[in-house]
Amino acid sequence: MYEKMTYESILQKMLNMVSDDVDKREGSIIYDALAPAAYFLADQFFQLDNFVDLLLPDTALGEYLDRAVGGYGITRKEASAAIRKVTTSASVPIGSRWSIEGLVYRITDQTAENEYEAECETAGKIGNTYSGPLEALTAVNGVTAELTDIITDGTDKETDEALRERFFEKVQQPATTGNAYQYRQWAMEVPGVGDAKVFPLDSGPGTVGILIVDSEYKINSSLESVVSEHIETVRPIGASVTVSSPVANTIAVSAKVLLDGTKTREEVLAAFKVNLEGYFKAITFKEYRVSYAKVGSLLLSTEGAQDYDGLTLKGTSGNITIGEKEIPVMGAVNLEEVRTLGLE
Structure with missing residues (x-):
């Protein structure tokens, strides 16, 4: 928008406003007096050009994008923590903390004898990464523990591009109460969901089928119940909704x-x-x-x-x-x- 407002063009315009009977050559008094002002104004136009970009959803970044799309009821999906399975050689207390590769996992629930669920204290996909022997951070004597299966994937904070895509999808597609577009938008609101496909009348009248993949566009069955629970809180009464993963x-x-x-x-x-x-x-x-x-x-x-x-x-x-x-x-x-x- 302000690409023509360069230091050279501004300085020239200022010099053009000075009478021709005054020395305007580089190094003259008037030139040296106007040059700093021209430089300052060029910098302000540069900042103003960037500021305009930060206000518009198609170019905004970070917190500015959050604010640009927030008025449309869209919020960035925050990172979520991984829930992992931990097996131990003996019982350990709920709340005990264990580490591996610099990550800390806190025991949150017992699922069977010497089997537990543990939540990574660092949100994001990093919590899905490692498996193997754990080191106790809580005073637990004579017990070994191992980090094994992923129960619920950790997900990273939604990127600017993913958030921007959801914004344009909402404003450009006619989502009305209970139509296919809106079911897809509801599914996409859940952290970890990368894409969704809706099948109206999937099993007959009054039914809706939804297929989902994770943020890596991979099959992740742990997301099915989370998406289903979310949709149940927002969908209209009457429809029977089934959330599943593709084949x-x-x-x-x-x-x-x-x-x-x-x-x-x-x-x-x-x-x-x-x-x-x-x-x-x-x-x-x-x-x-x-x-x-x-x-x-x-x-x-x-x-x-x-x-x-x-x-x-x-x-x-x-x-x-x-x-x-x-x-x-x-x-x-x-x-x-x-x-x-x-x-x-």
Whole structure:
């Protein structure tokens, strides 16, 4: 908006307002007097340009984005703590604290003999990361403990882009009481939910089915009850709502790859897996076909891969259809390095 209000343009405009019979060359008294003011004004225009961006939802960041979307009833999803299973060699008190890799877990409930639920004191996905022997921070003598299964995933604080996307979805899509858009918005309000798909009349009149994936676009059954409980508090009376996870359509990928010499096979394989996972994430609940051509293009665009041959998806050389209640999940990925193509 103010990109033309540079130091040079402001200074020139100021100098143009001075009579031509006055020395206006660089180093003159009038030039040196106006230059600092021009610099200050240019900085103010720069700040003002950024300030405008912070006021608008499409460009606002951080707390400014929170305030921009707050007027529409949208709030950022806060980070949540992981709930993990802890097994011990003997009974331990509720509230005892245990550590692993710098993280602290507090025992919150006993589920069976020498089995407990523990909540990570650090919110976020970091609480899902580690497993193994725990070190007691509370005075517990002669007892060993191990951190095992994830009961409820920890989730990170919602990113600016995810929050912005929810905002535009709410203001651009006609959500009215009890329609499909609103059920999706209700599901998306729950921390940890990355996407949702609604099926009106899923099991007949008066029924609604909702499929959800987590923030990594993966199947996470621990979210189902949380989303269901939330929707029960906001939905209209009458509808029967079922929240579930989609079915995984596991896509195994195999190909012969000719390398260009800049990367090893293992490096190409790792990069290709990242690209492939990103593609599957992008089409979840949006497209219902894994494109053979697209996967080939991803492999060809992977750094270090010069060419490929014999590409198969689930053992076939063609597109893979994804059911309406399925999501594509990356299976085994095998890249066989070859010296030449078409001669093996």
